[in-house]
Amino acid sequence: MCYFISPFYFKVPFRLREYFYKKQKFTIEIGFGNGDFMIHLAEKEPEYGYLGVEVSSRSVLKLTKKLYSHGITNVRTIKLNAYMLFSIIEPAFSVSRVIYNFPDPWPDAPSRRVSSKKHLLLIHRILRKDGSFYLATDSDVLKEDMEKNAGELFYIEKSKSPYFDFRTKYERRWLSERKNIIYYRLRPATYNGDYPVLNFEGGISVAHVIFRLKDEKKDPQLNLPVRLRLEDTVIFIDRPYSREREHLYPVLVKEKGFVQKTFFKLYFTHDEARLVLFDTSYLVTTKGIRMAMACLRDMLLKTGIFEIKRDTT
Numbered sequence: 281m282c283y284f285i286s287p288f289y290f291k292v293p294f295r296l297r298e299y300f301y302k303k304q305k306f307t308i309e310i311g312f313g314n315g316d317f318m319i320h321l322a323e324k325e326p327e328y329g330y331l332g333v334e335v336s337s338r339s340v341l342k343l344t345k346k347l348y349s350h351g352i353t354n355v356r357t358i359k360l361n362a363y364m365l366f367s368i369i370e371p372a373f374s375v376s377r378v379i380y381n382f383p384d385p386w387p388d389a390p391s392r393r394v395s396s397k398k399h400l401l402l403i404h405r406i407l408r409k410d411g412s413f414y415l416a417t418d419s420d421v422l423k424e425d426m427e428k429n430a431g432e433l434f435y436i437e438k439s440k441s442p443y444f445d446f447r448t449k450y451e452r453r454w455l456s457e458r459k460n461i462i463y464y465r466l467r468p469a470t471y472n473g474d475y476p477v478l479n480f481e482g483g484i485s486v487a488h489v490i491f492r493l494k495d496e497k498k499d500p501q502l503n504l505p506v507r508l509r510l511e512d513t514v515i516f517i518d519r520p521y522s523r524e525r526e527h528l529y530p531v532l533v534k535e536k537g538f539v540q541k542t543f544f545k546l547y548f549t550h551d552e553a554r555l556v557l558f559d560t561s562y563l564v565t566t567k568g569i570r571m572a573m574a575c576l577r578d579m580l581l582k583t584g585i586f587e588i589k590r591d592t593t
């Protein structure tokens with residue numbers, strides 16, 4: 281069972297129904313953190329399909345492990361900026377609930393806040409007319425923003441008591457510090473204007489290998505494609521797209537909970553070569569991805585052209 285929706289596979293527009301078997305109602309949780317809140321809801325209300333959207337690889341990994349151990353089938357995860365996803369979900373007005381517990385307040389970056397007009401519009405865009413956006417926060421800047429921005433798009437209900445019977449990790453922390461938490465429930469009001477469309481952002485690489493060159497002129501010739509099975513992981517590395525002193529290796533990794541397709545890039549500087557993840561913005565750097573990079577590293581070492589200078593796989 282693959283819980284993780286890789287952005288390399290999903291089609292644009294993103295149709296929730298394609299990822300859930302026979303589900304008609306959908307809940308999206310933004311920034312699920314350790315995922316315990318979503319597991320609780322998914323077990324309690326199995327009639328919903330749950331999509332968790334997180335930017336943190338670590339959170340996606342943690343939740344995927346928990347979904348396996350609980351044997352839950354109605355949850356999917358995606359590693360993406362939630363607002364980008366919201367601008368490509370079709371049909372619009374199809375999600376019953378959007379939940380965001382304790383968003384980062386971004387004190388110095390108002391445009392990144394969930395309470396910015398642009399982000400509220402994107403949430404409005406995907407909610408059913410009878411749907412709700414649940415937001416819990418202790419942050420004064422978010423509360424102020426909500427007063428300013430939300431009234432134009434939503435009917436606002438505010439409460440001192442939570443709407444759900446599960447306390448999240450951050451909630452427990454702020455409760456123990458006696459912070460003033462407000463629980464919002466926002467129902468969409470009529471809006472006839474346009475909705476923003478966001479562009480996908482790039483990322484930075486994490487796992488990489490730096491080689492010292494024993495022979496500065498030679499390019500590696502590897503015996504590809506290759507398919508390997510290591511423990512529970514299947515790795516496929518294809519022939520590269522090559523141009524002068526640069527090779528792009530298509531890689532497919534299937535492992536517990538994940539199927540991911542990506543590229544590893546090998547490029548040369550005057551006395552070094554670097555093997556890096558081509559693009560990490562949609563990738564979760566799982567054990568399998570690291571194993572695949574280590575496989576390619578070993579194949580490269582066998583050519584005799586390289587020796588390791590640095591290796592973070």
Ligand SMILES: C[S@@+](CC[C@H](N)C(=O)[O-])C[C@H]1O[C@@H](n2cnc3c(N)ncnc32)[C@H](O)[C@@H]1O
Nearest residue numbers: 311313333334335336361362381382448449450
């Ligand atoms: C303060 S934590 C709250 C975690 C959890 N909801 C809780 O209450 O314990 C905020 C979470 O939102 C995630 N996050 C921040 N911006 C995001 C975005 N644009 N899209 C998806 N997740 C995001 C962060 O990675 C982080 O896990």
